[in-house]
Structure formats: C-alpha cells, structure tokens
Amino acid sequence: MKNCPYCKIEVGGNLKKCPLCQSKLNGEAEAPYFPKQTTLQLQSFFYKVQLFIIWAIVIASLGVDFLFGVKLWPALAHIHWSLIVAMWLIVFEFGIMRLFKKGISSSRIMTLFVFIVLGMLGVTAYYIGQLWVIAEWVAPIVIMGTLIANFVLAMLDKNGNSMVYLLTNLVVGILPYIVFYFAERDCPLVWIICLLVSVILFVGAIIFKGREVVGEIQRRLNV
Missing domain, CATH: 1.10.287 (Helix Hairpins)
Incomplete structure (x- = not known):
C-alpha cells in the first residue's frame, strides 16, 4: 500500500499523488479500486x-x-x-x-429537433431572400410529418406517455394558425391542412388511447 510522507496516511489503489496534499506517494501500488x-x-x-x-x-x-x-x-x-x-x-x-440524451422522450427529441432545424432554415432562407418558401411550404409539410410520427409513437408507446404526444400534436398543429390569426394575415392552405391533420390525429389518439391518457392524468395529478 502506498503512503504519503507528509500527511502520514496510507492510500490504497494505484494513485500516484496524495489526495490531500497532492505530493508524490511512496510504496508499492495495489490493484486499482475501480475499473478503467x-x-x-x-x-x-x-x-x-x-x-x-x-x-x-x-x-x-x-x-x-x-x-x-x-x-x-x-x-x-x-x-x-x-x-x-x-x-x-x-x-x-x-x-x-x-x-440525444438518455431519459428524454422520443416525442420531445423529435419535436425540438424539427423546430431547431426549421428555425435555422428560416434564418438561412431570410438571408438569401427565400423565406416564403420555408414559411408557406417546407415548414407545414415538415410539421405534418412530425404530427404523423407523434401519432404513431403514441400508438406504440408502452410507458404511459400518451398525454405528452397528444399535447405536442395539438400545440404544434394549432400554434402556427394562432400566429397567422393575430398577425392578421390569411393562413395559407397548407397550414390549414396541417391544422386539420393535427385535430384529426388528436381525436384519433383520444379514441385509441383515451384510457391510458385518463390513467396518466390521474397518476400525474395524484387523483
């Protein structure tokens, strides 16, 4: 076992320096306590x-x-x-x-990923003068794909996270329409279709996963 000549302590394992004063240890090293x-x-x-x-x-x-x-x-x-x-x-x-960290739900990863990429595409398109392409075509089509993927994940999820998918779909689908409404601009047809897809998938998830959602609400609210 190694020892520190200054602190007068013995140190197991294969450390090279004293954990207290950082001086060089004397003596023979032992097998390491923790695997490499x-x-x-x-x-x-x-x-x-x-x-x-x-x-x-x-x-x-x-x-x-x-x-x-x-x-x-x-x-x-x-x-x-x-x-x-x-x-x-x-x-x-x-x-x-x-x-992409452990413990983050697939819905959250996918939704945040889509919004980050769309945000960067929007900045890039604005920089080169093509923002309308992203705003009126690319964004709604990509978001509709996200809504459909969230619906599929809600059907496959076995961990009681159906409510997360439902709320994500509802917010993602309705929020753009609200933005156009308060901006007092006509909502493009593709965005209206995106809104309808969001509501349809929300209703479908309620029909197929209604009991799981009720159980999740009771579990989260302790009722």
Whole structure:
C-alpha cells in the first residue's frame, strides 16, 4: 500500500499523488479500486475530434470568406456564406447534439429537433431572400410529418406517455394558425391542412388511447 510522507496516511489503489496534499506517494501500488473506463474515454476522444473538426471548419470558412473574399455562389455574392455555415455547425454542436440524451422522450427529441432545424432554415432562407418558401411550404409539410410520427409513437408507446404526444400534436398543429390569426394575415392552405391533420390525429389518439391518457392524468395529478 502506498503512503504519503507528509500527511502520514496510507492510500490504497494505484494513485500516484496524495489526495490531500497532492505530493508524490511512496510504496508499492495495489490493484486499482475501480475499473478503467475505456468506453467513456473512447467516446470522449471521438467527441473532442468532431468538436475540433467543427471549429476548424467554422474558423476556416470565416477566414476564407472575410479575409480572402472567396464567394461560393456567384448569384449570392452579396452575402457572407461563412456566417450560414458557422450558424449551422454551432447550432448542431450545442443544440441538436444535446437533445440525444438518455431519459428524454422520443416525442420531445423529435419535436425540438424539427423546430431547431426549421428555425435555422428560416434564418438561412431570410438571408438569401427565400423565406416564403420555408414559411408557406417546407415548414407545414415538415410539421405534418412530425404530427404523423407523434401519432404513431403514441400508438406504440408502452410507458404511459400518451398525454405528452397528444399535447405536442395539438400545440404544434394549432400554434402556427394562432400566429397567422393575430398577425392578421390569411393562413395559407397548407397550414390549414396541417391544422386539420393535427385535430384529426388528436381525436384519433383520444379514441385509441383515451384510457391510458385518463390513467396518466390521474397518476400525474395524484387523483
């Protein structure tokens, strides 16, 4: 067993320094108390590699764009394309990557992922002058796909989370229509279809999962 000549304590395992004063330990090392976390070390290494690659691309893009004035698209020569590249990579790294953690429901991951991507698409489209394409076509179609996926997950879920899917579908489907209403703008046909799909799937989930939803409400509210 190792010992510290200054603190006069014995230290088991294979530590090299005293846990109290950080001085070098004397004596023979023993078998380590805890197994070596090779899996976590490997995951940490690959995370650092991809983080380095992302920041290298961001810095290189900004340098090529602002310092050398290189334009990738002649039709968009008036914009700084490196800002769009940096936005996508940084949001991917510090936004989307954080969604995929243990314990987060599939509905929450998918819904937040869709909203983050749509937000970035909106900023990109506004930057290049094509925001109407995202607002009137891409966004409602993608959201309808999310609603359908949430409905399917609600049917397959066995953990008593049906209410989460129901509320997600209802909010995602109705919120855009409310925004158009208070903005005093005519709601595009695709968004109206999205609203109808949301209500239909909500009713369908109530019909097929009504008992599970009631049980979940009673469990969450302790009634």
